[in-house]
Structure formats: structure tokens, C-alpha cells
Amino acid sequence: MEIAGKPGPLTARAAGLVACRRCGRVHPGGAQICQRCGGPISSREIKSLQRVWAWLFAGMILYIPANIYPMLLTSTLVSKRESTIIGGVIDLAHHGSYGVALIVFVASVMIPIGKFIAISYLALSVQWPIRQHSHLRHRLYEVTDFIGRWSMIDVFVVAILSSLVQLDTVATINPGIAAVSFALSVAFTMLSAQSFDSRTIWDSDRPAE
Amino acid sequence: MNDVTPPEPEIRPARPAFWQRLSVVWLVPVLALAISLGVAWQNYSHRGRLVEISFANATGVVAGSTAIKFRDVTVGTVEKVGFSGDLSRVIITARIDRDVIPFLDEDARFWVVRPQVSVRGISGLDTVLSGVFIEGSWNSQRGTARRSFTGQDEPPLVRPGQPGTQIELHARDGNKLAAGAPILHKGVKVGYIEEPRLSPSGDGVVVQAFIEGPHDRRITSATRFWDTSGFSVSLGTAGVTLNMSSLASLVEGGVSFDTLISGGDPITQGQVFDIYEDEAAARESLFNDATAAPDDLHLSVLFDGSVSGLTPGADVRFRGVRIGEVSDLIAQVEEVDGRRRIRLLVNLTIKPSRLGFGDDLSAEGVMTLLQDYVARGLRARLATSSILTGALIVELVELTEYTPATIDMEAKPYPVLPATEAELSDFDATAEGVFERINALPVEELLSSAISLMDSLERLANDQALQETPRTMNALLDEARALIGSADTQAVPGEVRAAIGDLRKITDELEQARTVAKLNDAIDSAASAAANIDTAAADLPEITEQVKALGDKANSLAVEELVDAATRALASIDALIGTEDARQLPPALTGALNQVRGFLAELREGGAIGNVNSALASAEAAADAVENAAASLPALSERLSRVVAEAEALLGSYGERSRFNAETLATFRDIQSAANAIRTLARTLERDPNSILFGK
Numbered sequence: 001m002e003i004a005g006k007p008g009p010l011t012a013r014a015a016g017l018v019a020c021r022r023c024g025r026v027h028p029g030g031a032q033i034c035q036r037c038g039g040p041i042s043s044r045e046i047k048s049l050q051r052v053w054a055w056l057f058a059g060m061i062l063y064i065p066a067n068i069y070p071m072l073l074t075s076t077l078v079s080k081r082e083s084t085i086i087g088g089v090i091d092l093a094h095h096g097s098y099g100v101a102l103i104v105f106v107a108s109v110m111i112p113i114g115k116f117i118a119i120s121y122l123a124l125s126v127q128w129p130i131r132q133h134s135h136l137r138h139r140l141y142e143v144t145d146f147i148g149r150w151s152m153i154d155v156f157v158v159a160i161l162s163s164l165v166q167l168d169t170v171a172t173i174n175p176g177i178a179a180v181s182f183a184l185s186v187a188f189t190m191l192s193a194q195s196f197d198s199r200t201i202w203d204s205d206r207p208a209e
Numbered sequence: 210m211n212d213v214t215p216p217e218p219e220i221r222p223a224r225p226a227f228w229q230r231l232s233v234v235w236l237v238p239v240l241a242l243a244i245s246l247g248v249a250w251q252n253y254s255h256r257g258r259l260v261e262i263s264f265a266n267a268t269g270v271v272a273g274s275t276a277i278k279f280r281d282v283t284v285g286t287v288e289k290v291g292f293s294g295d296l297s298r299v300i301i302t303a304r305i306d307r308d309v310i311p312f313l314d315e316d317a318r319f320w321v322v323r324p325q326v327s328v329r330g331i332s333g334l335d336t337v338l339s340g341v342f343i344e345g346s347w348n349s350q351r352g353t354a355r356r357s358f359t360g361q362d363e364p365p366l367v368r369p370g371q372p373g374t375q376i377e378l379h380a381r382d383g384n385k386l387a388a389g390a391p392i393l394h395k396g397v398k399v400g401y402i403e404e405p406r407l408s409p410s411g412d413g414v415v416v417q418a419f420i421e422g423p424h425d426r427r428i429t430s431a432t433r434f435w436d437t438s439g440f441s442v443s444l445g446t447a448g449v450t451l452n453m454s455s456l457a458s459l460v461e462g463g464v465s466f467d468t469l470i471s472g473g474d475p476i477t478q479g480q481v482f483d484i485y486e487d488e489a490a491a492r493e494s495l496f497n498d499a500t501a502a503p504d505d506l507h508l509s510v511l512f513d514g515s516v517s518g519l520t521p522g523a524d525v526r527f528r529g530v531r532i533g534e535v536s537d538l539i540a541q542v543e544e545v546d547g548r549r550r551i552r553l554l555v556n557l558t559i560k561p562s563r564l565g566f567g568d569d570l571s572a573e574g575v576m577t578l579l580q581d582y583v584a585r586g587l588r589a590r591l592a593t594s595s596i597l598t599g600a601l602i603v604e605l606v607e608l609t610e611y612t613p614a615t616i617d618m619e620a621k622p623y624p625v626l627p628a629t630e631a632e633l634s635d636f637d638a639t640a641e642g643v644f645e646r647i648n649a650l651p652v653e654e655l656l657s658s659a660i661s662l663m664d665s666l667e668r669l670a671n672d673q674a675l676q677e678t679p680r681t682m683n684a685l686l687d688e689a690r691a692l693i694g695s696a697d698t699q700a701v702p703g704e705v706r707a708a709i710g711d712l713r714k715i716t717d718e719l720e721q722a723r724t725v726a727k728l729n730d731a732i733d734s735a736a737s738a739a740a741n742i743d744t745a746a747a748d749l750p751e752i753t754e755q756v757k758a759l760g761d762k763a764n765s766l767a768v769e770e771l772v773d774a775a776t777r778a779l780a781s782i783d784a785l786i787g788t789e790d791a792r793q794l795p796p797a798l799t800g801a802l803n804q805v806r807g808f809l810a811e812l813r814e815g816g817a818i819g820n821v822n823s824a825l826a827s828a829e830a831a832a833d834a835v836e837n838a839a840a841s842l843p844a845l846s847e848r849l850s851r852v853v854a855e856a857e858a859l860l861g862s863y864g865e866r867s868r869f870n871a872e873t874l875a876t877f878r879d880i881q882s883a884a885n886a887i888r889t890l891a892r893t894l895e896r897d898p899n900s901i902l903f904g905k
Binding site: 047050051054055057058061062064065069077079080081177181184188195 | 230231232234235236237238240241242245248249252273274338339340
């Protein structure tokens with residue numbers, strides 16, 4: 001167990017320490033309960049990966065109807081139309097609102113899909129050690145965790161529109177099935193990202209004892 | 210090898226079972242998957258089925274939004290608009306709700322609803338805003354569902370399942386008929402026609418028409434249709450008739466029908482009818498129509514005289530209603546009493562239905578009824594239908610006086626109806642005859658008489674005397690005015706006043722009389738004076754009468770006469786006042802007073818006191834007489850007052866405040882004051898009758 005002789009940063013586990021994830025207090029290894037905040041302490045979250053995968057699958061499953069079914073049900077005096085996420089983006093682009101189209105596209109399509117990929121990659125990299133720099137993977141995790149909430153933009157837009165535009169026969173906007181499933185999908189992927197125990201990234205640098 | 214210690218077995222905690230290692234969170238994706246699949250299945254299973262409808266064009270149809278409607282309820286949406294393989298038609302692919310799919314069998318019709326403006330109104334206005342939609346129509350029977358349909362360019366007139374009857378109308382030409390034109394019955398729209406098309410033979414027009422239920426029950430095989438398109442003007446004996454049905458039928462044409470006779474058969478779907486030119490032609494057709502022939506009743510009539518003007522086709526009328534027509538005219542040679550003579554046999558075709566018999570009665574039954582009628586005086590005779598043309602008709606009349614006759618049932622070819630003498634004054638009442646008679650009218654004499662009458666009138670009007678009449682009238686009026694304004698007339702009230710003045714003087718003297726010494730013979734004179742006054746008073750009602758009469762005359766007569774009457778009345782008053790009695794009253798009183806004075810003088814001279822007692826007794830009696838006379842004085846004054854009141858009323862009705870009036874009023878007021886004076890005297894006498902005797 002030479003510490004200095006091996007490349008890579010020193011981990012708490014290697015130092016025989018364990019930190020509380022809530023309040024950050026460091027305990028000697030083997031401690032079960034945080035002395036400061038009373039929360040459970042474990043050197044590695046048990047079943048962390050399982051939860052990650054479960055939430056991730058749930059999010060991915062719900063992302064399918066979110067794209068197939070209409071997000072917005074717009075009915076006006078003369079017409080009635082349903083628009084999906086991609087359809088809305090295309091419509092916006094057709095009307096020349098490239099900026100808005102880009103924002104919606106990034107928030108509703110690129111970010112969720114990017115998160116799926118990122119989380120899958122991180123989870124796989126923990127299970128099957130990949131020789132890649134742990135710092136990069138940790139940075140990837142942090143970005144994923146941070147950016148996930150921005151996907152909710154589309155849901156907020158739908159929620160605001162459907163509550164504001166209720167002019168009976170003249171114009172009405174209602175949320176479709178896709179709005180619910182998309183919101184759930186985003187929520188599940190955020191839970192998935194949070195379930196991921198980022199400390200396991202560092203374990204792959206040094207095989208566990 | 211024994212010292213080799215066996216390797217210590219590695220004891221590891223049992224690996225937890227797979228399900229124990231499984232996180233609860235896995236339930237979430239399972240649930241999500243289940244829900245997603247459920248939603249997907251739900252959605253798929255409720256998705257409608259695709260059907261294809263082909264149209265010649267698809268104006269306004271938009272994929273994804275154009276709705277398919279049935280009874281105005283959206284049952285589907287157009288999903289795709291494409292073309293048939295050879296680009297000849299537009300294929301519209303629509304997704305139709307699953308629950309109506311089974312009804313889409315071969316009777317389903319689809320058409321594009323667009324806004325339409327026609328004479329009958331505006332339809333499809335809602336599509337202006339919402340865009341066109343495709344309307345579907347099908348009945349409520351499930352059939353073998355089809356997946357492809359041919360759409361119609363025009364909305365079908367008849368919706369499947371609509372109650373009613375489809376009929377086929379044949380017309381000579383269709384230039385007055387347009388699709389959708391109404392079919393009217395008694396002015397009410399009960400159906401409509403479809404687009405007229407040429408009959409297969411090309412010699413006419415065939416129009417499909419639909420009569421809505423329950424009006425289709427009104428149509429029987431005896432129904433006739435006629436064209437009411439446009440308008441017609443007919444000039445006839447009844448004046449000018451303008452026939453126009455409705456604005457819609459003016460523009461789009463229209464067909465009317467009526468069941469003119471009873472006893473038709475119920476119609477079937479697709480029954481064929483003809484459209485006649487007009488209602489008259491339709492009614493005529495009932496008698497020309499071969500189809501109605503079997504019911505006809507054939508009769509013959511033998512006429513003795515000329516039947517010039519009677520032609521086949523002439524009407525047979527009963528009580529003015531056309532019940533049949535003359536079918537034939539045959540000359541027949543008859544042998545009567547050994548002499549041969551020619552009679553004319555007229556064959557009649559009578560429609561029993563026009564007599565109201567209908568189907569209920571067989572031909573034999575109708576004949577029996579007719580026999581019964583003939584027994585009660587029904588006869589056939591000729592009648593003129595038109596003076597201008599001299600055309601004749603056969604009329605069935607019911608005579609009140611008749612010789613008994615029967616229908617000769619044995620005659621050939623038809624039973625012979627007994628005839629009677631025609632009531633035609635002039636069989637040759639042709640137009641020529643009429644004009645001849647008009648020519649024969651003494652028009653010229655009439656005109657010359659009229660002219661001479663006019664001349665006489667003119668002469669009369671120009672006559673000098675007649676023209677002077679107004680002038681004479683004016684002069685007359687002037688004279689009348691002069692009479693009223695003349696000094697004589699106006700002096701009348703003055704004279705009356707003078708007379709009243711006299712009267713007043715008399716009463717004054719009477720009053721003075723009480724200051725004088727009184728004696729017996731004076732009392733007698735006073736009594737006689739009172740009697741005179743009484744007589745005068747008795748005359749006053751006459752004045753009243755006259756004044757009243759004057760008032761009546763004033764009301765009814767001219768001014769002139771009024772003035773005359775007034776003058777006469779006043780003259781009467783004057784005469785009354787100037788009567789001998791009244792005029793002699795003052796001298797008599799004076800004389801009486803002189804005598805009293807003389808008597809007193811004698812008394813003074815003679816000093817005959819012894820006579821005083823007897824004188825007092827006489828005075829007593831005289832006082833009684835005076836009292837009696839005085840009792841009549843109030844009545845006199847009463848009457849005078851009435852006279853004045855009535856005279857005032859008269860003058861009030863006379864109205865004008867002329868001088869004459871004022872003076873007359875003053876006169877009567879004088880009369881009134883005279884009456885008052887008399888009343889005062891009477892009261893004085895009543896109160897103290899002795900004062901007249903003793904001067905106190």
C-alpha cells in the first residue's frame with residue numbers, strides 16, 4: 001500500500017479515511033454514522049450504479065413518447081394543430097426564429113441525449129475500467145450534473161403558454177402527453193446523475209483492494 | 210508432507226441473492242416502460258382507419274387539418290392529399306374514427322363543403338373561417354365496409370336514410386330547371402330536383418327529383434306536375450293574370466304538383482311523371498291521358514238542333530265543373546213515325562273521379578247513380594262557352610220541371626243520356642253577331658243628344674238673368690241690411706221705452722194717490738183701475754208667446770225675417786201698451802182722483818159727518834176690493850219679469866251687441882223697473898191698505 005510510489009492522486013480511501021457526503025467531515029475508515037450531522041457514511045455508495053442505470057433507463061424510456069407525441073395542442077378559431085418537440089423546432093426555424101429554435105433544440109434534444117450518453121459512459125467506465133484521465137471524467141460528471149436542469153426550459157415554456165393562452169374558442173394551448181413524459185424524463189435523468197457516486201471514478205485508477 | 214498445513218479456507222460472506230442486490234429504483238423504469246407501452250397501445254387502438262376518397266379536385270383540402278364530418282360532427286381528418294396513378298384524380302387519404310368505419314359501405318357519399326351563395330340562400334358559411342371540410346353521409350345500416358370511395362363534386366340532394374321518395378320527371382326541355390330547384394305543393398317546398406340531363410333518346414329531359422317525407426304520400430299515380438318557372442302573363446276574359454311562384458323558382462325554376470283527382474295508386478321509388486307546361490295543361494292532361502281511360506264512363510247524347518260550334522274535345526260540365534269531354538260527333542239517321550230524320554249523336558267521356566266517385570265505386574255503380582240523377586231531372590244540353598268564338602259545350606243540368614226520362618242503356622255504342630232544349634238565345638252568337646249588335650246601337654244619336662244637352666247647359670249658363678242672379682241676391686241682402694239699420698226699426702225700442710215711461714208715470718201717480726184724500730167713489734175708480742191693470746196683465750202672456758215665437762223664428766229664419774218678427778213683436782208690445790185700456794188708465798185714475806178731490810171738497814163744504822159712517826163702510830168694502838186688486842199685482846209683476854227674462858234670452862241668442870239689442874235690453878229693464886214699482890205699490894197696499902184711504 002505504498003502511497004507515494006504510485007502515480008495518481010491520493011484518495012481518501014487509500015488514506016483510510018471516509019468523508020461524509022453531506023457535511024464534508026472526514027472520519028476514520030469504517031465509521032458508519034457522521035459524528036457531525038448524523039447522516040450515514042459509506043466509503044462507496046452501495047448499489048449506486050444500479051440506481052444510475054435504473055433512473056437512466058426510465059428517463060430514456062420516457063424520452064421516446066416525449067418525442068413522438070405532441071408537446072403543444074394549439075387550437076385557434078380556424079385551426080387546430082399539434083406540435084411535437086422536433087416539429088416545434090422546425091416550425092420556429094421556418095419562421096426565421098433561428099435563435100429560439102436553437103435554444104429549444106439544445107435544451108430539448110441535445111442536452112437530454114447528451115446526458116444519456118454521458119451518464120452511460122461514466123457508468124460503463126466505472127464497471128469496465130477505461131484508461132482515461134479521471135480528471136476529465138470527473139469534469140464530465142460535473143457538467144452533466146449541472147446542465148441537466150436546463151432541459152426543463154421546454155417544460156416551463158409549455159406550462160406558461162398553456163396557463164396563459166386560454167382564450168376559449170379564440171385560441172387555446174394545452175400541454176400534450178409529451179410534455180409530461182419529457183418532464184419526467186428530465187427529472188429521471190437528473191436523479192440518475194445524482195445517484196452516480198463520483199468517487200468511483202477515481203477507483204478505476206487504482207484497483208480496489 | 211504431513212506438516213503441510215492445509216490452507217485455511219477462505220471464508221467469505223455468502224453473496225447476497227440477485228434480487229437482494231437489486232435496487233428498488235429499478236421499479237421506476239419498469240413502470241415507465243409499462244405506462245409508455247400502455248399509452249402507445251391505447252393510442253394505436255383508438256386510431257381511426259384510413260380510407261381513400263377520390264375527388265376531381267381538392268380545392269381547399271389541407272392534409273392534417275381538413276376534417277371529415279358526418280352530421281356536422283367531426284369523425285376524421287385528412288392525412289394525405291395525393292394523386293391517383295395517372296394524376297387524373299386527387300386521392301385524399303383520411304383517417305376515420307373506428308366506430309363509424311363499419312357504416313362506410315357502398316352508400317356512403319363524400320363531398321367537399323364550400324361556401325355557396327344561391328337564390329335559395331347561403332350555405333356552408335362556416336367554412337369561410339374554418340376552411341372547407343369534407344362532409345360524409347351514409348345510412349345507419351352496417352354493411353361491408355369499403356376502404357376507397359369516389360367523392361362527389363356536388364352535395365347530393367338526397368342524403369342516405371332521408372325519408373322520402375325519389376321520382377323521375379320527364380320534361381320537354383330543361384332550360385328553366387336547375388339542380389336544387391324546389392318542388393312545391395300548394396306553395397310549400399316539399400322536395401327538389403337534381404341536375405336535369407338529356408333522356409337517352411335525346412328527345413327530352415329527365416330530372417331526378419326527391420319528395421321529402423311525409424309529403425311523398427300526397428303523390429299518387431293521378432298526380433300531375435307542372436312547371437312554375439319564371440312567370441307568365443295571360444290576358445283573358447278575367448283580365449290580366451300574372452303568375453309567379455317564388456323568387457327562387459323565378460331564377461332556378463320550380464315544379465309544382467297537385468293531385469287533381471282522387472283515386473290514384475300509391476307511387477313507388479323512381480316512378481315517372483311528366484312535367485307539363487303550366488297548371489292548365491296539367492289539368493287538361495287528366496282528360497287526354499290514356500292511362501286514366503279504363504275508369505272513364507262513356508255516354509251518348511242525341512241532339513236535335515244544330516250543334517255547330519261543338520267539337521270533339523269540348524268540355525262536359527256539371528254545375529260548372531269540367532267532368533269530361535266530348536269524344537266524338539256522329540250523325541245518325543233515325544226513323545220516327547215513318548219519317549227519316551238525321552240526329553246528331555254526341556259521345557261523351559266522363560271521368561267519374563271528377564264527380565268525386567273515386568275508386569270506391571265501380572263503373573256500374575256510377576251508372577246506377579247517374580240513372581238515379583236522370584230520374585230526378587238530370588239532362589244534357591248545349592251551352593255556349595264563349596260568345597266570341599261561338600264554341601259550345603255540353604252541360605249536365607238538373608231541371609226542376611222535366612218530363613220523365615231514363616238513360617237508354619240498350620243504345621249503341623254507348624248508353625244515351627236524355628237531352629233537353631238548349632237555352633241558347635242565339636246559336637249563331639258569333640263574334641260577328643256581337644259586333645253587328647254593337648254596330649246597331651244608336652251611338653250617333655246618343656252622341657248628338659249629349660251634344661245638344663251640353664249646348665243647352667251652356668246656354669243656360671250664359672243666360673243674362675242667371676248671371677244677374679247673384680247681383681240680385683246681393684241687392685236683397687243690402688236691403689235687408691238697410692232695413693235692420695233703418696231709423697224706424699231702431700226707433701222701435703225708443704217707442705217701447707216711451708210706453709214704459711208712460712207706465713211708470715201711471716204708477717207714480719198711483720203712488721201719489723195715497724197722499725191724497727180718499728173717498729168712496731175714488732175707491733171704486735181705483736178698483737176699476739186695478740181691474741184694468743189686471744186685464745192688461747192678462748194680455749202679457751200673449752206677448753210672451755209672441756216673443757217666444759220670435760225666438761223660434763230667429764233661430765230658424767233669415768235675419769230679415771227675424772227683424773220683421775222682432776219688429777212685429779215690438780209693435781205688438783207697443784200696441785199693447787198703447788191699448789185703450791192702458792192709455793185710459795191714467796185719465797181714469799186722474800178722473801177718479803179728481804172726483805175724490807171734489808168729493809172731499811164737498812165733504813168739507815157740506816160737513817156731512819153723518820155720511821161718514823156709511824162712507825166708512827163703503828171704504829171698508831173698497832179697501833177689500835183694493836186688496837183683491839193688489840193681490841193680483843205680484844202676479845202681474847211676476848209675468849213682466851218673465852217677459853223680460855225671455856226677451857233677454859231671445860236677445861242673447863240674437864247675439865250681437867248692437868244698438869238695437871242694447872236698447873231692447875234697456876226697454877225690458879224699464880219694464881222690469883215698472884214691474885218693481887207696481888210690486889212696491891202692491892206691497893205698500895198690502896201692508897197698509899188704509900193708507901190709500903187716509904193718506905198716511
